[in-house]
Amino acid sequence: MPSPTICVIDDHQDIRSALVEMLQLADYRVTAFSSAKDALETLDRNFTGIVISDIRMPNMDGFELLSRLQKLDSDLPVLLITGHGDVQMAISAIRSGAYDFIEKPFRREHLLEVIKRALDKRQLVCENRRLKDAIASQNKESIIGQSSAINSLKEKITRLAKADVNTLIRGETGTGKELTARRLHEQSDRHKGPFVAINCAALPESMMEVELFGHEAGAFTDAKKTRIGKFEYAHQGTIFLDEVESIPLALAIKILRVLQERQVERLGSNQSINIDIRVIAATKVDLKKLSEQGAFREDLYYRLNVVELYLPPLRERDQDVAMLFRYFVSQASGRFNVPAPELSVHIIDTLMQHDWPGNVRELINVAERFVLTDTLIDQHTLASWQSDTDQQSLPKRLERYEKRLIEEALLQSQGSIKLTYQALGIARKTLYDKLTKYGLDRHRFIDDQ
Ligand SMILES: Nc1ncnc2c1ncn2[C@@H]1O[C@H](COP(=O)(O)OP(=O)(O)OP(=O)(O)O)[C@@H](O)[C@H]1O
Ligand SMILES: [Mg+2]
Incomplete structure (x- = not known):
């Protein structure tokens, strides 16, 4: 954003110069005009500064200028210059929507203080607008952010979505791992297929196995009907293995086999079913380290981690x-x-x-x-x-x-x-x-x- 400018309008050359000099000495950028009309030609909604204007001027006075500026941008702070002791005029200025009034002759300290406040307010308004625009230009449900980490994440998602490779997403809790997985799915050629999420930490080992693989009727006592597992559900889509670090070692070998062979067998059946899935896994921990320590199957780690996306903490x-x-x-x-x-x-x-x-x-x-x-x-x-x-x-x-x-x-x-x-x-x-x-x-x- 360019550094904000103060726009000064006064038909009296001497007052104008005095004001400009005072502001420039305080390191502000100033543009000065001798009439409201000239100033209006240069001001628009993108103006990031503030306006200081005299009230009594020929042709268009300060009040008229104020009302035009309010139509242009109701959040633009306008300071009106009033004569010394002109209480009535100061009151009308504020009533008409001026940000504040400044009395002639100018008291330097007071003037600079009011200007600083007005500029701060303006800066906030402009920053809000800028961010609002930036947000509006982003897709709904999209990944919000403008840090280099988020920009590079978005680029990687676009690239990897089409690549159809197993992906591991690593990041602390709440950093957007699932959101990232969904975006990968939605931007991929599989977007018409299902996105099936399963939290590997939520279930005990035996139930987890049933969830993933399904079972045939009669496979075990409680298995009354055939049940389709999540791997099968995810056919032609994406399966999201959340908190993958919690997969018990015994189950890990079975999952590994599915990833290698692209086939599943329901519990209680010898028949292999072909499945076409993409696997995205998410973890809060350093899975490589875990696998080096023997707490996670190393071969599964390498299978999952064809590419890794890291989400830095906020x-x-x-x-x-x-x-x-x-x-x-x-x-x-x-x-x-x-x-x-x-x-x-x-x-x-x-x-x-x-x-x-x-x-x-x-x-x-x-x-x-x-x-x-x-x-x-x-x-x-x-x-x-x-x-x-x-x-x-x-x-x-x-x-x-x-x-x-x-x-x-x-x-x-x-x-x-x-x-x-x-x-x-x-x-x-x-x-x-x-x-x-x-x-x-x-x-x-x-x-x-
Ligand atoms: N960059 C982002 N832009 C917009 N929303 C985000 C962003 N990052 C995270 N979120 C939102 O924050 C919430 C948490 O994100 P998400 O569930 O993806 O995190 P997570 O890493 O999977 O967390 P956990 O490890 O606790 O499961 C969700 O509502 C998600 O939509
Ligand atoms: Mg999550």
Whole structure:
């Protein structure tokens, strides 16, 4: 983004020059105009700076200019210059939507402070727009991010999707392994076929075997009907072996055979069924090391790892944090049908400094809570949200929020029932009901000191 410019408009040459000089001395880039009309010809929605304009000018005055600029871009900060002591005019300027007014003669400190605030605001608006455009230009369900790691991942997905080779995806929890696997499938020639996911850590060994291979009727006591396994289901599509490091050694040899021979036998049958599948596996651990230690079959490792995709944790790609957060905030506000709270520079900074042990999944939770609660996000909030159990339902989350609001109101009113229900705008009885429901004791909030 080019460094922002301040656009100065005043018909008086001496005032204009004084202002320009003051701003240039403070290291700002300035363009100056002697009429509103000239300035309007150069300004558009892509202008990343702010406007400072005199009010009293021949032809088009400052108010008229302001109203035109608001039509052009309602988020463009316009500062109007008022005469000393002209209170009425200052009030009208603000009423008409000016960002602020500056009094003549200029007081340097004050002027620079107002300008800095206006520029910060403008920068945020422009950054939001830029990211919004970038997000809009990306496919829905697509992989969001602009770090070099994500850019190279997207390139690799496009290339590998067509290659139809077994692929191993490695990354910490919540980094997007399953999303990547799905994208590989969707962009491949197999996209019309099924994408079958199985979590290798979720089931005990014997059930896992049945899940993968299926069985014939009567294969064992509980096997009343023939059952098709996931390998067979995935025919002409992709099978996704999630948490592949958990595959027990005994089962690993059977899986290896399927990958080598492209055939499965249902349990209790000697008949081999040909299958055409692509295998994508995901792991949170260093599978190579595990196989060197003998905890994972080395031959299976090499079979799976024809190519490896590594997804770096979120804390190593700060550039993605803001973009992902904005994306999920806008998604959540659409889903919950509530307006998206404003994102300040401070919030974005805090998010970028956070460690994100749960990676993108954690970030989605934070974005949803932010939308639902509109809380100021700081290190403290993030830490307390982290300790709450994740993946709770919306009603549970709302309850937690309600409880917190009541606690805060009780704290404010030092345990006074009356002040609390008044502050919350609810009936006395409702408050009592909720205190019981959440096990809150108002006496805890009375300050004894
Ligand atoms: N770059 C990204 N862009 C958009 N959404 C993402 C991105 N990375 C992850 N997600 C989303 O984050 C959530 C977690 O991702 P996913 O389930 O793919 O992670 P995972 O690595 O499989 O996690 P786990 O190891 O815990 O199973 C999903 O909702 C996914 O859509
Ligand atoms: Mg996963």
